[in-house]
Amino acid sequence: MYQYEFPHPAITTDIVLFTIRDKQLKLLLVRRGSEPFKGTWALPGGFMQIDEDLESSARRELAEETGIEGVYLEQLYTFGAVDRDPRERVVTVAYYALAASDQMVLRAATDAEAVDWFDMDTLPELAFDHRQIVAMAHKRLVAKLDYSTIAFQFMPQEFTLSELQDVYEIILREELDRRNFRKWILALEQIEETGREKRQGAHRPAKLYRVIDPGRVEIIK
Amino acid sequence: MYQYEFPHPAITTDIVLFTIRDKQLKLLLVRRGSEPFKGTWALPGGFMQIDEDLESSARRELAEETGIEGVYLEQLYTFGAVDRDPRERVVTVAYYALAASDQMVLRAATDAEAVDWFDMDTLPELAFDHRQIVAMAHKRLVAKLDYSTIAFQFMPQEFTLSELQDVYEIILREELDRRNFRKWILALEQIEETGREKRQGAHRPAKLYRVIDPGRVEIIK
Numbered sequence: 099m100y101q102y103e104f105p106h107p108a109i110t111t112d113i114v115l116f117t118i119r120d121k122q123l124k125l126l127l128v129r130r131g132s133e134p135f136k137g138t139w140a141l142p143g144g145f146m147q148i149d150e151d152l153e154s155s156a157r158r159e160l161a162e163e164t165g166i167e168g169v170y171l172e173q174l175y176t177f178g179a180v181d182r183d184p185r186e187r188v189v190t191v192a193y194y195a196l197a198a199s200d201q202m203v204l205r206a207a208t209d210a211e212a213v214d215w216f217d218m219d220t221l222p223e224l225a226f227d228h229r230q231i232v233a234m235a236h237k238r239l240v241a242k243l244d245y246s247t248i249a250f251q252f253m254p255q256e257f258t259l260s261e262l263q264d265v266y267e268i269i270l271r272e273e274l275d276r277r278n279f280r281k282w283i284l285a286l287e288q289i290e291e292t293g294r295e296k297r298q299g300a301h302r303p304a305k306l307y308r309v310i311d312p313g314r315v316e317i318i319k
Numbered sequence: 320m321y322q323y324e325f326p327h328p329a330i331t332t333d334i335v336l337f338t339i340r341d342k343q344l345k346l347l348l349v350r351r352g353s354e355p356f357k358g359t360w361a362l363p364g365g366f367m368q369i370d371e372d373l374e375s376s377a378r379r380e381l382a383e384e385t386g387i388e389g390v391y392l393e394q395l396y397t398f399g400a401v402d403r404d405p406r407e408r409v410v411t412v413a414y415y416a417l418a419a420s421d422q423m424v425l426r427a428a429t430d431a432e433a434v435d436w437f438d439m440d441t442l443p444e445l446a447f448d449h450r451q452i453v454a455m456a457h458k459r460l461v462a463k464l465d466y467s468t469i470a471f472q473f474m475p476q477e478f479t480l481s482e483l484q485d486v487y488e489i490i491l492r493e494e495l496d497r498r499n500f501r502k503w504i505l506a507l508e509q510i511e512e513t514g515r516e517k518r519q520g521a522h523r524p525a526k527l528y529r530v531i532d533p534g535r536v537e538i539i540k
Contacts, residue, residue, distance in 0.1 A: 106327035152399035178373035
């Protein structure tokens with residue numbers, strides 16, 4: 099047992115991981131294998147260990163519960179309502195993360211009895227205050243699309259400009275002008291031609307691009 | 320004594336409070352009255368109580384240590400490096416806050432043996448990782464000036480457009496064109512004339528304005 103002079107809270111990290119699949123924005127959820135909220139879908143996450151920093155905790159929990167590693171991750175917000183967990187006082191540091199569509203081998207383990215992608219439009223009931231956390235992460239993603247290169251984190255290693263435009267259109271829920279989009283995205287000087295092309299049906303082959311510095315998200319305004 | 324099956328961290332909140340005085344951006348600091356870092360300047364802040372939420376904790380600590388209440392406050396970021404506090408594992412949820420120049424009666428108490436405003440250009444040595452927290456808050460303030468009405472939080476109840484422009488120029492460290500600034504700021508439709516004027520020396524009297532919804536920070540892009 100561990101003893102303290104004053105009551106101490108627990109700290110968890112939770113991860114809101116988005117990807118784009120089947121032309122839809124998807125959220126990664128795990129089905130809880132233990133109480134509270136056993137059997138309910140929830141964000142992957144769990145208790146921070148006393149000797150790990152916050153981001154390490156988030157990455158460890160994501161890897162343990164879902165099998166996903168090496169994604170782009172940013173701290174979102176810390177949620178600390180007094181009654182947000184029925185067990186004890188738990189403050190959670192939420193992260194949001196973006197995965198490319200080719201980064202996906204799911205494997206449920208530890209506290210998760212299942213793991214799956216959910217369409218953002220048809221989310222199931224979520225445990226704790228996770229609905230609120232997801233809403234904030236979604237808002238941040240939409241805002242950040244406008245002033246950063248965060249969308250590149252959704253792209254596979256090589257992609258066409260049409261595929262990149264699809265990602266923006268899916269998240270923003272609006273059609274963009276093809277010519278303006280191309281001009282704008284190339285002017286950012288964040289992607290380069292690979293020298294290869296992609297053939298799709300009867301269309302003219304499209305140039306394949308790659309992100310110049312894939313690990314970085316640039317602020318562009 | 321309080322007992323737990325697993326080791327628990329402590330949570331603190333720390334507050335980065337800015338104001339503008341004497342045409343300079345100022346930061347509020349307290350001199351620590353107890354160990355660790357006794358006698359060193361630090362951000363106001365302290366341990367979250369087990370039955371209060373995070374923002375309440377930040378407001379309580381700010382009021383207790385400095386006498387300041389009712390300021391605009393936003394969560395900034397949570398800092399959790401394993402060794403950031405020599406006592407025990409402490410994760411701190413940092414807030415940044417803005418005070419108007421007429422909101423200022425300082426009164427040091429509880430853990431603070433002194434409280435004062437410091438020019439951002441000549442900060443003293445700070446306790447813990449507070450230098451890093453201040454740097455992030457400053458960056459956020461500069462960024463937010465560009466896409467929100469956060470600067471209004473620095474203004475007294477009534478102000479002239481010149482005084483408002485001064486605030487932008489002080490934070491951005493650049494001169495702005497008077498005519499363009501006025502056009503831009505009025506087009507936001509966030510301030511209104513009070514009907515009163517202010518006389519300064521031999522100048523023509525200047526119209527006094529007020530913020531229409533003083534409690535709110537609008538995103539303007």
